[in-house]
Amino acid sequence: MARRKPTQARALRTRARILEAAAALIEREQLPGLNTNAVAREAGVAIGTLYDYFPNKDAILVALLEAFRERLAERLAVAVGDPSDPVDAIAGRVVDAFYAFYAEETGYAALWLGAQVAGAPLRETSDAWSDSFGAWLEGLIGARAPQLAREDRAPVARTLVYLVSGLLSAALTRPEAERPRLVRETKRAVIAYLHAALASAAP
Amino acid sequence: MARRKPTQARALRTRARILEAAAALIEREQLPGLNTNAVAREAGVAIGTLYDYFPNKDAILVALLEAFRERLAERLAVAVGDPSDPVDAIAGRVVDAFYAFYAEETGYAALWLGAQVAGAPLRETSDAWSDSFGAWLEGLIGARAPQLAREDRAPVARTLVYLVSGLLSAALTRPEAERPRLVRETKRAVIAYLHAALASAAP
Amino acid sequence: MARRKPTQARALRTRARILEAAAALIEREQLPGLNTNAVAREAGVAIGTLYDYFPNKDAILVALLEAFRERLAERLAVAVGDPSDPVDAIAGRVVDAFYAFYAEETGYAALWLGAQVAGAPLRETSDAWSDSFGAWLEGLIGARAPQLAREDRAPVARTLVYLVSGLLSAALTRPEAERPRLVRETKRAVIAYLHAALASAAP
Amino acid sequence: MARRKPTQARALRTRARILEAAAALIEREQLPGLNTNAVAREAGVAIGTLYDYFPNKDAILVALLEAFRERLAERLAVAVGDPSDPVDAIAGRVVDAFYAFYAEETGYAALWLGAQVAGAPLRETSDAWSDSFGAWLEGLIGARAPQLAREDRAPVARTLVYLVSGLLSAALTRPEAERPRLVRETKRAVIAYLHAALASAAP
DNA sequence: CATGAATGAGTGTTCATTCAT
DNA sequence: TATGAATGAACACTCATTCAT
Incomplete structure (x- = not known):
């Protein structure tokens, strides 16, 4: 519920993995085709986890x-x-x-x-x-x-x-x-x- | 399927109204938010009519x-x-x-x-x-x-x-x-x- | 409004053309793909005319x-x-x-x-x-x-x-x-x- | 996109419920009248859930x-x-x-x-x-x-x-x-x- | 008599987001 | 903490049918 402030190393790594996945997908498919489920899958993370690190899709893109x-x-x-x-x-x-x-x-x-x-x-x-x-x-x-x-x-x-x-x-x-x-x-x-x-x- | 090739004056006017509606909506919202139902509504036309004049959404934007x-x-x-x-x-x-x-x-x-x-x-x-x-x-x-x-x-x-x-x-x-x-x-x-x-x- | 009873030769011919068109389309595409607009087009008749001869789609298939x-x-x-x-x-x-x-x-x-x-x-x-x-x-x-x-x-x-x-x-x-x-x-x-x-x- | 490969027991049950719902509807109506929204409703499942288990309508019928x-x-x-x-x-x-x-x-x-x-x-x-x-x-x-x-x-x-x-x-x-x-x-x-x-x- | 423009409920499908486990 | 099953509003598009001209 409370969005996590990633202080631990593992948490930082997860956050980075999500951003890398988003970058890889934008590269492959263009921005409009991007969806959060695909990002989670590409990052090897559950969709729920993704929402533990970012409050919504826009926040991922902003980051x-x-x-x-x-x-x-x-x-x-x-x-x-x-x-x-x-x-x-x-x-x-x-x-x-x-x-x-x-x-x-x-x-x-x-x-x-x-x-x-x-x-x-x-x-x-x-x-x-x-x-x-x-x-x-x-x-x-x-x-x-x-x-x-x-x-x-x-x-x-x-x-x-x-x-x-x-x-x-x-x-x-x-x-x-x-x-x-x-x-x-x-x-x-x-x-x-x-x-x-x-x-x-x-x- | 058979896109209307407008022979009647009314048909030409309808086509123009659809394009104007699309233009107005892009102006108000943004391109990504544009949807065919909204265009039809703004044009004062049924959604089916829109598809009588354009084979798909892209064709509207191209036109x-x-x-x-x-x-x-x-x-x-x-x-x-x-x-x-x-x-x-x-x-x-x-x-x-x-x-x-x-x-x-x-x-x-x-x-x-x-x-x-x-x-x-x-x-x-x-x-x-x-x-x-x-x-x-x-x-x-x-x-x-x-x-x-x-x-x-x-x-x-x-x-x-x-x-x-x-x-x-x-x-x-x-x-x-x-x-x-x-x-x-x-x-x-x-x-x-x-x-x-x-x-x-x-x- | 009143469904036409086709007594004149031309009317009979139109009716036949519609049925032939339906047959041709079923042959080409299968029953589920059949639609009344396509039948009218194939028959070279306006969709309104088709509905002058048949009260609805089922009636065409029955005939x-x-x-x-x-x-x-x-x-x-x-x-x-x-x-x-x-x-x-x-x-x-x-x-x-x-x-x-x-x-x-x-x-x-x-x-x-x-x-x-x-x-x-x-x-x-x-x-x-x-x-x-x-x-x-x-x-x-x-x-x-x-x-x-x-x-x-x-x-x-x-x-x-x-x-x-x-x-x-x-x-x-x-x-x-x-x-x-x-x-x-x-x-x-x-x-x-x-x-x-x-x-x-x-x- | 990523169809669910059901690992949890609940998921297996949901899949079965969807198939049972489809069977019940075919029995009550006929095949041509079957639609995915009705299947989801009959199964007591959201339409999105149905598409978590089957990539499209045909896949349900095939299964x-x-x-x-x-x-x-x-x-x-x-x-x-x-x-x-x-x-x-x-x-x-x-x-x-x-x-x-x-x-x-x-x-x-x-x-x-x-x-x-x-x-x-x-x-x-x-x-x-x-x-x-x-x-x-x-x-x-x-x-x-x-x-x-x-x-x-x-x-x-x-x-x-x-x-x-x-x-x-x-x-x-x-x-x-x-x-x-x-x-x-x-x-x-x-x-x-x-x-x-x-x-x-x-x- | 005929035309064809117009209608709109309905269909398959997607995807951001929530929440029980 | 992490998972992944579930949600449902929203969207592109179809087609039987009506009706003004």
Whole structure:
């Protein structure tokens, strides 16, 4: 009845197994086909156990999305590298890291796309992350382009977030052979937009 | 079984009413919540009548998407205006027309997003349109930038398609007050990317 | 509203077309798959017209079954031939005629089988015909075997009816190559049973 | 999806209750009127539970038919009794056992008849059993009438199967008072046919 | 006379969630 | 703690029948 707070090692492991199962199924079948009974079966857990760890289906997806995004955030932090590098180089590395993550964690793209048409809880989680990713970008931009007015940074950052997420997940719907080219175009779009946005703020 | 090929005026009107009802519901709820009984009820039609006009649920959504896109295509053709205008002006008008359509036909954005995580029929219709919109853009680009190699035009056009669709539908998830600013950023991104893509092909 | 009594030639023709369409569909799809809209379409008639000629679906099937049976009765009457022939010869010709009819009018077997598990109206029509076929057989038997007590003739006749109908329609479910052999066995069963039944009544 | 493989005693009981409910309904209505919601209601089970045990409607009917036939096969094996008894005595006992089963398990006849006009899965199950019953009969015949050529046994056995099944299920459609007489005629037909078939193979 | 658009109860099936063991 | 049997609202779709034109 009282939802368990998983403090013990075994409980944590079970929780992880459930999330992994959900990820595997999204990868195999797409978000709309996902159902809790299938997740439990894939995780090797009784359906009742699944509901001991998560209050409802949405909570599983929210947790999975958060897990994905924690991993993605780590990768992006690494990709930034030396913050005094040229902006173009940083941008290129970030896009590459982003794309590598999409390509490896196939379930992630499906979940991200699905989140945009899903019910409120998932959509809000997704939006929250866009916000925090946006804030992180704002910080980066502020450090490198102090001439850009504070209130202009938010829309620029947000535009970058959607630009990268949108183009890369679209790339995944195309045949494999086209993708490297589309990744290149994504970088070009990002860099061009960045330059344009920063230039407009110049003296 | 025998889908009605509407010969009477009344039949044509009924078909339209069903599509309008579907559009209204997508606008109010979201794509995943759409169900055929609700569409019939909203259209003021018996469920059996709905199935006289469409063989299944997917066919309704496909027809709706096609209807949306015909209307969008007309708007975009008008927006291009004088093809000898500066590229930036044309791009600005196209983005504005695009956004105006999204803002008026609110259901369209939800359907477009939903199509990407939907079953095969809807996804294929959506892809087909991205292709034909891409081809149209390729034509525009070829006319204005003959220096761009033929085989480079396709990825550039496709990138533009996803860039505009993605940024504008994302804009609609934001509070109304932010939107004009995001539309402006979208234009800036489009123009910057266009310049970058064309410049790379210069002698 | 008032069901039409088809006196005009055109009306009779329409009625016949509807029955033919039903027969064709039963042949193609089996009884359970039959639906009135499909019958109307196959007949090239509007669904409303169909209901001008028949008050409901059952009435169509009843009429069709009766039409089949009139034709079958004619064939059987011919098959009897010279009533002074040996009983075995007559029996052989009757079984052959029966089987030929089943094989030509494929829909008939499906309808006959279906009638046995159908709702009351169809089942009653089917039973009525078994009765009248039985009566006809009783007449034949009485003429050739006056020693058989009156009250014994009915069960014998009825047994013969079900024996022939059952074995022959079962034969149609078997591969084509087996059928001639099964027809032969049917004849043998009929003749053997006839002899046994008549012998038991001998002095 | 994952059909329950019943490990708990309760689960086994539920499965049985569903089959019993289906049998009761077939007995009361007819096969074509049977629907899964009614079966669940009659079984005192939620519709979802029914689908935990059977993947679809056909599977219920197939399972029910198989259960019936297992029971019937046991009865017939007992009815054969001493295999050195006169053939006529064995045949009489088998027909009696057959009829007793039909009379007790009223649903069985309706299901058997229905199976012949049903969709593929049920029809195939039914055919498979006719085959195995036929094979059993072939064995009996071979033991008692070695003079009958091997390749002649199959059609004879099959004819017997359909003869008995057909006549007895037809008997059930007649008023109760007539039935004993029809059972007697069935025995007479079986015995007469058997003698005729065996005689034809004598030296 | 005929048409065909419209009706709506009914059918098979799914799946998030609960709860007795 | 974990299990898995059970629930039932909801959904996509069919088809016999009616009735305005």
